[in-house]
Amino acid sequence: MKEKVSCLAAFTKGLIKENPVLVMLLGTCPTLAITTMAVNGLGMGLATTFVLVCSNVVISLLKNYIPKQVRLPSFIVIIAGFVTFVSFILQSFLPDLYSALGVFLSLITVNCIILGRAEMFASKNGVAASLMDGLGMGLGFTGALLIMSIIREALGLGSVFGLSFGSWFEPIGFFVMPAGGFFVFGMVIALVNVLTRYQISRKKIGCASCPHAAACGGEAVACEAEAEKEGA
Numbered sequence: 001m002k003e004k005v006s007c008l009a010a011f012t013k014g015l016i017k018e019n020p021v022l023v024m025l026l027g028t029c030p031t032l033a034i035t036t037m038a039v040n041g042l043g044m045g046l047a048t049t050f051v052l053v054c055s056n057v058v059i060s061l062l063k064n065y066i067p068k069q070v071r072l073p074s075f076i077v078i079i080a081g082f083v084t085f086v087s088f089i090l091q092s093f094l095p096d097l098y099s100a101l102g103v104f105l106s107l108i109t110v111n112c113i114i115l116g117r118a119e120m121f122a123s124k125n126g127v128a129a130s131l132m133d134g135l136g137m138g139l140g141f142t143g144a145l146l147i148m149s150i151i152r153e154a155l156g157l158g159s160v161f162g163l164s165f166g167s168w169f170e171p172i173g174f175f176v177m178p179a180g181g182f183f184v185f186g187m188v189i190a191l192v193n194v195l196t197r198y199q200i201s202r203k204k205i206g207c208a209s210c211p212h213a214a215a216c217g218g219e220a221v222a223c224e225a226e227a228e229k230e231g232a
Helices: 007-012 028-033 038-062 068-093 095-101 103-110 112-122 127-157 178-202 219-231
Strands: none
Touching: 007 127, 028 103, 028 127, 028 178, 038 068, 038 095, 038 103, 038 112, 038 127, 068 095, 068 103, 068 112, 095 103, 103 112, 112 127, 127 178
């Protein structure tokens, strides 16, 4: 089956360009709730990535056999199966992390990121592209959680991954409170927007991609020079 989207494009778009948390603003509930410690953010991110990749692959394989009338319920059953598997693994081998994630681990089943990728991508593309899409979106989600977790734990608890900064640093309890989560979330989103706009402004428009390049003749050079001035 010919892929509608290249695997590389499917993977990279979820990292920054279409980051599910920082750009699309999906999955904000677990993002704000469990990012008080870096280990919790990393654990939730990796668990979600596993479920996202596995569910994308299975849904892509079964997309031609699932009736449209029961499409979403079928997706939820598939996702719930992988969430249950992850829950059993964490409960057996990482009980402290399992307790820390609490109900948010089970809520991965109805996470709008996973359901959204299942509906919008996996059900319409091949297995390889769906796998890479799930991996890219999952790593983008994990990265966003990890960034917020490190900032909040460092400022709010004076440690990173449980390693204390020492007595010289006075923690600011505000950052481990809900209000602190919203504040850090907003600051990280603002930073991503600034960096994204800066990268776009640095790109040269040029005349090669213009549909009227052949018709403008000698004006092409002037157009390109003007674009360079605006970029500067």
